[in-house]
Amino acid sequence: MDTFALVVTIGVALFFTYTNGFHDSANAIATxxxxxxxTPRAALAMAAxxxxxxxxxxxxxxxxxxxGLIETPEGSTGMGILFAALVGAIVWNLITWYFGLxxxxxxxxxGGxxxxxxxxxxxxxxxxxxxxxxxxxxVSPVVGLIAGYLVMTAILWMFRRANPHKAxxxxxxxxxVSAAGMALGHGLQDAQKTMGIVVMALVIADVExxxxxxxxxxxxxxxxxxxAGTYAGGWRIMRTLGRKIIELDPPQGFAAETTGASIMFGSAFLFHAPISTTHVITSAIMGAGATKRVNAVRWGVAKNIVLGWFITMPAAALVAAASFGLVHLAFL
Incomplete structure (x- = not known):
């Protein structure tokens, strides 16, 4: 196995992790x-x-x-498949980051x-x-939406007699604490996804x-x-999550973050399921915000976000397939 191909593939995998960090840092700290x-910098440092x-x-x-997702490919073709998969994911990350989606x-x-x-x-x-x-x-966004609503409802009931400003x-x-839990869950979920790709590359290269x-x-x-990617920050997406869906207050932010963190830990430890931190926190924000009043949530923005969810996998798959075609023509 060409050592150069292995090094390049691992390098691209680590760059994907970096884009994941600045793309998804908003998940942990936007609220x-x-x-x-x-403050933004304190939040980013804590999240990192x-x-x-x-x-x-x-x-x-x-x-x-x-x-669990694809058969481990072999040889130089296998390394080309991994490389193309990562290129598809990185390109889609950069496109959606640019548009703040x-x-x-x-x-x-x-999808890649x-x-x-x-x-x-x-x-x-x-x-x-x-x-x-x-x-x-x-399932995870539905759970996030319902759980976010229920957690916020419970908070409203528990603090119904509290002084609003003190609360x-x-x-x-x-x-x-809840933002730290989100960031911990993000590390638990998203760092492991790249670990899985690097391990696959090492297996293809017969190193592990x-x-x-x-x-x-x-x-x-x-x-x-x-x-490092998280500390670089994803300000475009942070604006979407933090302001455009709904104007959050601290109790709603706490409810959304607590809900999101709980779902991420549960899915990782109980089911080993690699869920999307983006899906979970976005739906939890919607659920918590809907307790104020249903039309407080800007459902038009939410609709565009959901549309992005549905096109992500096929779009990244198409870019990855095209990338493999180019790699195959040039090197294989």
Whole structure:
């Protein structure tokens, strides 16, 4: 196996993690910044540190990504498939970042994997795609919407006799904890996705076996790149999540972040399902915001976001398939 191809593929995987960080950093901190619970730079620094910590909390999601979605391709063609999958995901991340659309980096990666695998003649495990990707893609936002609404309703009932100004101050402080939980969950989920890709590259290169534990350097590299990307910030998407969906107050921000973090931890530890942090926090914001009044949520913006969810996987798959075609013509 060409060592150069392995190094390039791992490098592109780490760059994808970086784009994931600045694309999805808004997921963890947009609500805290928009309610002024945290300053933007303090929020980004906290999110970067918690992303780093979250990356070391488990490996179940990485195993799903590396073994559960496509058959491990072999040789130089296999490395080309991985490279093309990552290019598809990166291109879609950059397009959606430019337009400020909080689409899912995770589904861009999965779409890229499927598109490149089909173009390269590698088997796609459609049962795994359905059970681990498609079903959670639909279920997690619904759970986020309902849970966000219920958590916010419970908060309103529990603090119904509290002084509104004191309560808001208290929830601003509490949001530091809930935002940290979101960032930890983001690290747990999203760093592992790239770990899975790097492990697959190492298996193709016959450097590692699937039975081996994930090398420490892989965890450290993926975690550091995710943290670096997070610290770079994704201001365009942050504006969409923090302001354009609904004007959040601290209790709503706390409810949305607590809901999102709980769903991410549950899916990672109980089901090893690589869910989208974007989907979860966006739907939780909508659910928490709807307790104010249903029309307080700007459903037109929400509709555009949901449309982005549906086109992410096929769009990334098409870019990845085209990328594989170019790689095949040039190098294979």
């Amino acid at each position: 805290s910044v928009s309610t002024r619970a945290l 540190v918690m992303n780093l910590a979250g990356a070391f909390l488990g490996s179940g999601v990485a195993k799903t990504v590396s073994e 909080p689409s899912s980096s995770s589904h861009a990666l999965f 994997m499927v598109g490149a695998a089909l173009a390269g003649g590698t088997t796609v495990y459609w049962d795994g795609v359905l059970e681990k990707i498609v079903i959670p893609m639909f 808001k101050r208290g929830f601003r402080i509490a949001q530091t 076996d699937y039975g081996d534990p994930i090398p420490v350097w892989v965890k450290v590299a993926c975690a550091l790149m995710l943290s």
